[in-house]
Amino acid sequence: MQERYNFSEIEEKWQKKWADRLMYKVDEDPGKVKYYCLEMFPYPSGNLHMGHVRNYSIGDVVARFKTMRGYNVLHPMGWDAFGLPAENAAIKHGIPPAKWTLDNINNMRRQLKSMGISYDWDREVTTCLPDYYKWTQWLFLQFYKNGLAYKKKAHVNWCPSCATVLANEQVVDGACERCDTVVEKKALEQWFFRITDYAQELLDSLADLPGWPEKVKTMQENWIGRSEGAEIHFTVEKTGEKIPVYTTRQDTVFGVTYLVLAPEHPMVEKLIAGTEYEEPVKSFVKSVQQMTEIARTSTETEKEGMFIGAYVINPLNEERVPIWVANYVLLDYGTGAVMGVPAHDERDFAFAKKYNLPIRIVIEPVGQELKLEEMTTAYTDDGIMVNSGEFTGLPNKEGLVRVANHLEERGKGKRKINFRLRDWLISRQRYWGAPIPIIYCEKCGAVPVPDKDLPVYLPLDVEFRPTGESPLNHIPEFLHTTCPECGGPATRETDTMDTFVCSSWYFLRYTDPKNTEEAFGKEKVDYWMNVDQYIGGVEHAILHLLYARFFTKALSNFGLVSAREPFKNLLTQGMVLKDGSKMSKSKGNVVSPEEIIKKFGADTARLFILFAAPPERDLEWSDQGVEGSYRFLNRVWRLVYHYQKELQEIKPQDILSPEDKDLRRLVHGTIKKVTEDVEQRFNFNTAISAIMELVNGLYQYKERPNQNLSLVKEAIDALLLLLAPFAPHITEELWEAVGNKDSIHKQSWPVYSEEALIADEVEVVLQINGKVRDRLVVPAQLDRAELEKAVLAMDKAKAAIEGKEIVKIITVPGKLVNIVVK
Template identity: 55%
Template sequence: MPLFGAAGVADMNEKYPFQDIEPKWQQFWSEQGVFTVDTSRHEKKYYCLTMFPYPSGTMHVGHGRNYIIGDAITRYKMVRGFRVLSPMGWDAFGLPAENAAKQRGVHPKEWTYNNIRQMKRQLQSWGIAYDWNREIATCHPDYYKWTQWVFLKLHERGLAYQKNAPVNWCDYCTTLANEEVLADGTCERCGRTVHKKDLTQWFFRITEYAAKLLDDLALLDKWPEKVRTMQSNWIGRSEGARVEFTVAETGAPCPVFTTRPDTIYGVTFMALAPEHPLVEKLLLGNPRAAEIRTFIEKQKMVSAAERTDDATRKEGVFTGYHVRNPYNGELAPLWITNYVLMEYGTGAVMAVPAHDQRDFDFARTYGLPVKIVIQNPEGTLQAPSMKVAYVEDGPMVQSGPFDGRGNREAMHDVIQLAVDRGFGEFTTHYRIRDWLISRQRYWGAPIPIIHCESCGAVPVPEKDLPVLLPDDVDFKTERGNPLSFHEEFIRAQCPRCGKPARRETDTLAQWLCSCWYYLRYVNPRMTDAPFSRKDVDYWLPVDQYIGGIEHAVLHLLYSRFILKVLHDNGNCSFREPFGALFTQGMICKRSEKDGQLYKMSKSKGNVVSPDELIREYGADTVRLYTLFIGPPEKDAEWNDDAVEGAFRFLRRIWRRVYETRELLLSSRELKPDLDRMDPPERDLYRKLHESIAKITHDLEGAFQFNTAIAQIMELMNALDDLKVESTSSDQRRAVYREAIESLVVLISPFAPHIAEELWVELGHQPSVLSAVWPEVNPKALARDEVEIVIQVNGKIRGREIIPTRLSPKEIESNVLARDAVKALVAGLTVRKVVVVPGKLVNIVAAG
């Protein structure tokens, strides 16, 4: 143990030398392999996972919250005797690396690995506990080989397919997300005009898992309600009916999906999406063709920004055709409109202006009829005078056999009628769409597909993985994806027929890389498989997953999807990747420019660097403040002044141990004895055990680090109240020592460096992680007397000390017999007395 002197005690001085002790203990943890995990079976395992970061450069203290919370949980569980798997890695593929390459000529690989080095150094300087032997980077061939393998598994199961999809296209930057297109229709980065382009792209059939993903949310009882609700809304199940309308003039089918079949007798027109396949047929020989084409072309030109604009007016064009309503044989004009989406349902909406606001707005604009089929309870609805659609319930009218029935009650029978007559069925629709995983980018895992003229899109055989991303690409190319100009990469042989073929140049979305990384950490260096089924079945689901709320839907839903596919493929036996989820709030800071509160970010110029703070106050201070700032699930405002307070608190603990070191060492063998304590000793001893109870509760439940730390501060205040010196009685010194020693263990998950140092100072062998978490002595909590509040009619009127052993009945008579209480109720008639033992007595009295 070279780090310590002969007595096992490091140099100690009055100043709290965090500059010395923090690097020392970080080195100790690393050299001793304290966080190196043996993943073989163990009686208590715990997998604590913090979302891995995108290596964007350097981190600010807002990023730190994530890792500090995860580390506090990891260290707490270790002290509680768990074997904790706490790994870290890098979500290392992504756009910023490629932008850096284009702008500054740095290779994305170099840029990424430089950032990884920076951020790893920061994590280590925070003293975060990771098993770095398990470090992974998704851009490393040993990792993305298996990301490609995941793609192949989905492909084998028919869950990966190609289809055309329109994208925002910039000639220089390739495909853009909606948010990257500015309001004026230009590219955010290079300013070129963005246009719509149809591209053949790869999709995952996540819609096939919609029902499972929705139903299994019920299993996730340790997830925040909020996240489950968001996922449920995103998947968006709606029950309804599919009904076959037909184009009256041509007999062509025109099916619709509706959640309101009860309004079907009120259809007064049919609304098609501009992209609806029927539209082309209706244009043939159509005298209105020119007008219709103009409308459709105009809709195609509408930018993403405009489409999402609230103010967009409902517009449409009449096709000249009609549809026949199979329920009543009525004809309704067929329109093409801008408010119907091809992506949802069948791309055709049966419009019922009387009972749907959007249809109502459209009908009023174009003078289409409004037919009431659900009356209000008063029976006063009249189509000409309606100002808004009537969307409430009521009796059905003008609805053939259903007249007079309640619309909700009749819903089922309406659909049943269509089933019986063969023109409709019960169906469920989901809002979620298939997942687009193609990226027209260089810095990603190549999609393992070879396009052959005769065999089509052929998957690369597993034995040929990984499909390596070439290093020598030309980033100065002015157009598109550099991979698509790399002849050597593109040239391939069809794995099926052996003829020359073309390699796919799209890469996989980085989302996919982060969908399965939690499995890889269990067997990070395995070469013949991504992970071992036996090992992941033991270590997963993740016991505690920690990350930002911004991933509530995409990352967390995609991960659940991929895991379910792997489960169905026989690769693991559990159905959900993350057993418990904790989402922390953002750290905000007031902007110096405008005084407003913003999420900490470089662009807002309100970032606080951890490096400087660690230099000035030490990592333990930054950690303690970050955890103390407020409830971890809520957003919090960073306050530089308050950091100082955390520092002062740690220094106070340090100084107290320093000032009483002789006494602490000389009392090592003493044991506190409740029966021999005097009142001040008894008070500290009680405070200690109350603190153990409170802190343990806060860490076992909802991770209330802020109140746990407040309790440690209270314990410290109580310690200051007890006078001790080397000549104090054995009992006093024993109580004092137990309180200090427990405090060091209790604070160790939050401020581990100082805890390690003081633990050794108290005469123990390192590490404090092998200490035993203090246990509550129930006898210490007991009190003989307690002060209770006396209320009269709910108002506080006095306080009385009473023995704790009294029953509620005895408390009542005891209290009422006291002079002070008699005076309070003098002249009043006592009607009722409410007794809450240990808290209060409320006397209900009237004059």
């Protein structure tokens, strides 16, 4: 064993040995309890950042710990490899997206291996390779055949200069990121997954996920957005057509003074055609369509609207109500039409005040009359219905039910449950994605690609045109094909799938990644699923997690998997900050993991990032903290080096001195603390702190004469085993150095002894009226009466109570005695 801790030599040595021995290769073993540990797989951007290091270090501790606890652990890694950055790199640098992506993967794989993460690399998946996207396409077809994939017209971001559709992330401040042209909304045929069919189950089964953070479940609840209300049918005065309006406040329908349509609502164009309102309304609609959904619905955005020259009839009071368009109403939420009740809705109140629209009070507080001229805000609380025809005088809660009954009985509306969740638009009019396996035939219509013809290969030799349009539209050998049903000429779908589709099932492919006959074998997927611990950033709390849950439920219904939920437990780690800000190139505060590993080693990088903060909280980067972690590992090295030769041949000692007992109690207390912190709470920082205290205790013991080397070996073995999941290389090296043959990572986790935790003696504090006056060492098993007797015999106690009356004695056995006197 070298005297100096040479981390680079050690880490290279053990990474090679682990790879040669296939240390982390795992197979199904019905005789062992499985544990599936998974971190969200990365987009291959080129280099790991500290957020990656944190995510994967957390997962590796869990995987290694569970392995040592006797579980059969699956811990895989792969690449979320399709997506827009590869196309941007191709356009900017002339690098084919496939080459850019695969080069990045090779680099990031090398970086991950340099961290010593315990991945089963034999299970690696890459979503942009045909052996993966073949099954993404096959799964799309299962959704299609089961009625969950469909095509319809939808409004998309359209760049008139590039003549192409843009994904939301390609729109920056309302303009095309490529050419800065103002983006318009355009109706195009798009592919959707019918996730709304699962809205209620996705909501209800959040209750089956006690291992998820409450904040994430709340975010999903809000995104799904279930509400109960009524759909009310307003009749267009000109044409007699019905405009359905969804509301949760049907008790206020008598207070409707205007109706608002989304600018994209098909009725708008119909009602303004040939009227004096046509041009100004079209101009207004166009300006609204240049706004993002977020801006349109933001409470800070000024509400703007325009009368379109038409009216509807309120079905309950037959009043004539003007129709407006406004920027705050969206076509794909509710019915795309909103009834304006300014007296009882803050947004409607502000809109009515701005445009001088009527305001009618229809709910009043119990025993109080509202005066319109005194109102500065809408009244939104419960109360009594007024000015509401036959419903006047009812509590509005009762009115909700009665009005809904009235609407249904007269065919003027119906009760309805609504969800904020919209169907998932999966079409992307770009190249670097999984081709949608649909063929279009003039005779047969849309025809799914037969299973035997999968995958539909994505051409790799493509040319990106200045227009930004997908190259797939201009590759004849891809575009033109024959219809599988009639054999006639046909064309392929040139849209590719949203990359969220790839990441909605990758955790299933990991269970059977080499299968060429199926996406995954049911027996294997049912052995491993569901994921016992999922780890990733909170930024994926809604879409990725919701889509993965939807996929799992749908595939369960198709009979492909048994699990109904993909992820049993979820840990969302915090960000890595520097100088109070998230690390980013633009801020110049990026710390390279490779530089840290080169300077201090992977074990130091891992240890610091696990010690600096609890995993769910943001972590502030500290150069001093990194150096402190490095110094600690050097202390561990020197400690083992000091004892190495002595520990090769030792004889057990049965008789333990008081100092021996103290050290043994520290060892077993540390085992207990670290076990509970890792297993129950993921408090890695406090677990590492306890290990550091054990090292301090061993250094103190090292200075004593007549050391019990048998106990020292027990302590060092425990120290290395406890530290192994956090710092896998140095512990492997030291484990070998003290005479062990097998890998430390194949050892059983240490078990603490309750007996060893019991102290022979304890220090008790003497307090007089709550102030500390002295301390006393007494036998640990001393009962209350004997303890009080011993304390009262102390000189300081006698002096303090002389001539005074003892009011009471408060005793906490093993801790303190407080004598209250007056």
